[in-house]
Amino acid sequence: MQVLVRDNNIEQAIRVLKKKMQREGLFREMKARSAYEKPSEKRAREKADAVRRARKLARKKMQREGLIPGPKKKPLNSARG
Known part of the structure; x- marks a missing residue:
């Protein structure tokens, strides 16, 4: 997964990354893998x-x-x- 940082705007890049991770289901998978x-x-x-x-x-x-x-x-x- 790749996010471009424009004009040193880290906050916007983090928002975009979180949205991509949410769309891919990574947060749900991490929660599922945290416990048996x-x-x-x-x-x-x-x-x-x-x-x-x-x-x-x-x-x-x-x-x-x-x-x-x-x-x-x-x-x-x-x-x-």
Whole structure:
């Protein structure tokens, strides 16, 4: 993973690095590896993750087909200044 530092702006580079690490799931993996996970707990977690993914996929499919309304659009605020 690589982050470019522009104009010696370390704070911005750290923010970008943290965002990239979050997106890659590194924080979640570090937390998971910090302690032993029993095989039964691992199976339960993986099953719950699979159920969550399947529900999300089904919800997106239903939204595409028009059976349920899609996510609410955020209004554009032009008076930000």
